[in-house]
Amino acid sequence: MDLALSSTLAPRFLPQRLPKVCLAVGGDTIEDMLATAESLARENPFLEFRLDYLKQPLAAVPKIHRFLETHQYVTAIGTCRRADNGGKFKGSLAAQLEVLTKANAGGCQLVDVELQSALKAKPEAIAKLRSRAGLILSFHDFHATRKLDDTLEKMLKIPADFYKIVSTATTLSDNVAMMKFLQTHSGQHSLIGLCMGEQGIISRVLGARAGSAFTFGAVDADADLKTAPGQISARDLRGIYRIDQIDAATRIYGVAGDPIGHSLSPVIMNTALRRENVNGVYLPLHAKTLKDLIHCVREIPLHGLSVTMPYKQAILPYLDNTDAHTTKIGACNTVVRGAEGKLYGFNTDIAGILRPLEQRLSIENAKVLVLGAGGAARAAVFGLKERGAEVWILNRTAAKGQKLARQAKARTLKRAELKKVGFDVIINATPVGMGNTRECPLKDDEIQARVVFDMVYDPVETHLLQVARSKGIGVIPGVEMFVQQAARQFEIWTGKPAPVGDMLRAVTVALQERAAQKPPKN
Numbered sequence: 001m002d003l004a005l006s007s008t009l010a011p012r013f014l015p016q017r018l019p020k021v022c023l024a025v026g027g028d029t030i031e032d033m034l035a036t037a038e039s040l041a042r043e044n045p046f047l048e049f050r051l052d053y054l055k056q057p058l059a060a061v062p063k064i065h066r067f068l069e070t071h072q073y074v075t076a077i078g079t080c081r082r083a084d085n086g087g088k089f090k091g092s093l094a095a096q097l098e099v100l101t102k103a104n105a106g107g108c109q110l111v112d113v114e115l116q117s118a119l120k121a122k123p124e125a126i127a128k129l130r131s132r133a134g135l136i137l138s139f140h141d142f143h144a145t146r147k148l149d150d151t152l153e154k155m156l157k158i159p160a161d162f163y164k165i166v167s168t169a170t171t172l173s174d175n176v177a178m179m180k181f182l183q184t185h186s187g188q189h190s191l192i193g194l195c196m197g198e199q200g201i202i203s204r205v206l207g208a209r210a211g212s213a214f215t216f217g218a219v220d221a222d223a224d225l226k227t228a229p230g231q232i233s234a235r236d237l238r239g240i241y242r243i244d245q246i247d248a249a250t251r252i253y254g255v256a257g258d259p260i261g262h263s264l265s266p267v268i269m270n271t272a273l274r275r276e277n278v279n280g281v282y283l284p285l286h287a288k289t290l291k292d293l294i295h296c297v298r299e300i301p302l303h304g305l306s307v308t309m310p311y312k313q314a315i316l317p318y319l320d321n322t323d324a325h326t327t328k329i330g331a332c333n334t335v336v337r338g339a340e341g342k343l344y345g346f347n348t349d350i351a352g353i354l355r356p357l358e359q360r361l362s363i364e365n366a367k368v369l370v371l372g373a374g375g376a377a378r379a380a381v382f383g384l385k386e387r388g389a390e391v392w393i394l395n396r397t398a399a400k401g402q403k404l405a406r407q408a409k410a411r412t413l414k415r416a417e418l419k420k421v422g423f424d425v426i427i428n429a430t431p432v433g434m435g436n437t438r439e440c441p442l443k444d445d446e447i448q449a450r451v452v453f454d455m456v457y458d459p460v461e462t463h464l465l466q467v468a469r470s471k472g473i474g475v476i477p478g479v480e481m482f483v484q485q486a487a488r489q490f491e492i493w494t495g496k497p498a499p500v501g502d503m504l505r506a507v508t509v510a511l512q513e514r515a516a517q518k519p520p521k522n
């Protein structure tokens with residue numbers, strides 16, 4: 001089949017038939033580029049060949065042609081972005097258009113031309129290119145998200161099949177601007193819109209919901225293989241965020257914190273949403289300020305929000321109402337946005353602590369030692385007291401432990417007294433042991449109880465739990481708390497019982513994968 005001929009027919013059908021995720025394929029040599037394309041094509045049949053990455057793009061076109069002849073299911077974009085516009089091509093405008101013309105003849109059904117090049121070229125040259133290829137007219141702003149409507153107005157003067165606007169997000173609210181832009185104009189024009197940068201990650205998923213014809217994914221999560229900052233891997237876009245199923249009715253949830261990149265909440269919550277057939281997606285929100293976050297929650301709008309450090313206390317003044325646990329603990333980890341836009345705060349850490357415990361023993365009258373007096377310890381102490389346990393607090397800074405004990409009507413303990421009291425449960429609510437270290441909050445002979453609960457969940461099996469297990473003591477790993485507090489959030493948001501088993505499996509696998517990637521510390 002003559003691919004060049006077939007590609008002339010393609011544009012009319014493309015908007016409906018295109019996959020939701022395109023992968024940009026770079027590489028220093030055409031051999032590298034094709035090896036990458038070969039490894040991706042079966043699972044990702046929509047590829048953008050970044051010809052500007054090559055020293056001799058024209059010479060590479062016949063090889064791309066051969067690749068596309070043997071991979072006819074692949075839809076390909078040919079791009080030769082100029083250095084001035086964020087690419088690597090330094091040749092003349094005529095040379096750029098020649099590369100794109102040849103790329104189309106070589107089987108790339110779509111070609112990408114930047115607005116700046118299109119404005120400099122003769123209109124006939126662009127029209128000629130478009131007579132055979134689907135034309136993506138693109139504009140990149142590497143600094144900000146601004147003047148989206150004005151930019152589109154300029155772009156519409158040049159007839160194209162797709163108008164692609166890529167901006168840079170420096171706040172979460174920039175994503176809101178991009179969403180609104182897409183929602184306003186995607187009914188009249190075939191648009192591709194997204195924000196680059198870590199702050200813009202959510203636009204890659206939400207763009208699909210707001211009307212972007214498709215989005216761009218990274219080859220994998222490795223920064224070296226990304227062709228634009230803030231890309232999510234295509235595997236995660238499809239597997240975790242289910243981009244193929246996202247539509248205008250998809251409810252949006254998220255986890256907000258600073259930093260947030262390490263959070264496993266998207267893995268666990270998207271697993272739950274998928275398992276329970278909820279048309280929803282859960283995103284990581286890197287919020288640098290609360291004001292920005294709240295604007296995003298109200299405007300996107302977000303249906304539910306998990307709140308993590310450093311905003312668990314600071315978010316309280318923004319909430320219209322809170323549950324009794326939030327008030328007692330003085331921290332909120334769950335927000336629901338009501339139909340009328342009001343924000344309601346909950347604290348599910350208590351459920352995360354009590355649920356795994358009550359599966360092992362009766363909490364009423366149980367003697368419990370809590371190590372630590374921070375936010376997580378507060379949830380444990382208040383939750384356990386509420387359920388009739390006897391609670392002792394041992395904290396590095398004694399005064400902080402005493403203050404919590406007074407507030408919750410619990411007792412404090414000095415380290416020297418540890419062996420004098422027999423406990424049913426010891427809970428570690430300090431970060432000691434986190435990050436694959438062999439640190440332990442207690443000495444081996446101080447670990448005496450029926451159950452040891454370590455809130456630390458990375459690594460899954462901390463040194464504290466290893467020692468406890470070796471002594472025949474029952475153990476509760478921090479992942480159980482992590483899963484149960486998330487399960488309670490899921491229930492609050494959806495009204496459905498959470499698929500706890502699937503959530504636990506998903507987070508355990510993710511933690512194991514993470515552990516395999518980093519060398520153990522000694």
Ligand code: NAP
Binds near residue numbers: 372400
């Ligand atoms: P936080 O508010 O910062 O409190 C930390 C507490 O640990 C403080 O009482 C602090 O004592 C103590 N501490 C810190 N470093 C210590 C050290 N080297 N030796 C002894 N004590 C130390 O933190 P948080 O939010 O309560 O979190 C505590 C731990 O629980 C973290 O590891 C967190 O990841 C984990 N957590 C797990 C879950 C879960 O779902 N599994 C949920 C929430 C929290 P001072 O008062 O002396 O500073």
